Amino acid sequence: MFVNPMVDIAIAAGVIVTVSKLIQHKFMDMKGMKRQQKEMKEMQKNINELMKKTDQKSQEEAKTLQSDMMGSMNKMMGKNMKVMMISMAVILPIFWWLSGNYNEAVINLPFSFPFLGTQTTWFWWYVICSLGLSISLAIITKIYEKIRATEMVN
Numbered sequence: 018m019f020v021n022p023m024v025d026i027a028i029a030a031g032v033i034v035t036v037s038k039l040i041q042h043k044f045m046d047m048k049g050m051k052r053q054q055k056e057m058k059e060m061q062k063n064i065n066e067l068m069k070k071t072d073q074k075s076q077e078e079a080k081t082l083q084s085d086m087m088g089s090m091n092k093m094m095g096k097n098m099k100v101m102m103i104s105m106a107v108i109l110p111i112f113w114w115l116s117g118n119y120n121e122a123v124i125n126l127p128f129s130f131p132f133l134g135t136q137t138t139w140f141w142w143y144v145i146c147s148l149g150l151s152i153s154l155a156i157i158t159k160i161y162e163k164i165r166a167t168e169m170v171n
Contacts, residue, residue: 022122026139029111030146036107038154044100046143053093115139 021023041047060082067079119139128133130145137145 022119022139023124023142026115026119026142027113027146030143031150033108033111034147034150037104038158040103040107041100044103045096045155050093051098052091057086057089058090081132094139114132 018026026154064079064082064086066077069084070076116139122139124139124142126133126135126137126142130137133141
């Protein structure tokens with residue numbers, strides 16, 4: 018315990034959220050993933066149209082598109098798995114430390130939360146902090162990217 022359980026867990030949540038976001042930024046091509054998701058949506062639309070047709074050629078083309086789509090999905094899942102494994106190498110030791118040090122801690126919340134009341138365990142305090150911090154970090158990141166894109170245009 019460094020300061021108090023509430024602050025320590027909030028700091029740990031901040032570290033985990035920040036490191037996870039940095040790992041995601043470093044190892045994932047978000048633009049490429051969005052592009053690939055858009056392509057897969059288009060492929061799914063084409064497959065649905067081809068499945069409505071009853072001729073053999075359309076059915077075979079739909080199967081080919083499905084096979085291509087499965088290959089793309091497997092590649093995307095492989096990339097996501099790599100990021101998840103790297104993130105887990107960082108997150109699990111911190112969780113182990115948190116549970117070892119704060120397993121018995123009772124966190125007095127600054128206000129009442131639905132389903133939790135005014136007191137909670139370290140885990141639920143971590144969840145509250147990490148959700149708030151990840152939403153805040155996502156908003157800050159989007160603002161930064163918009164500013165950066167505007168500067169590149171000018």
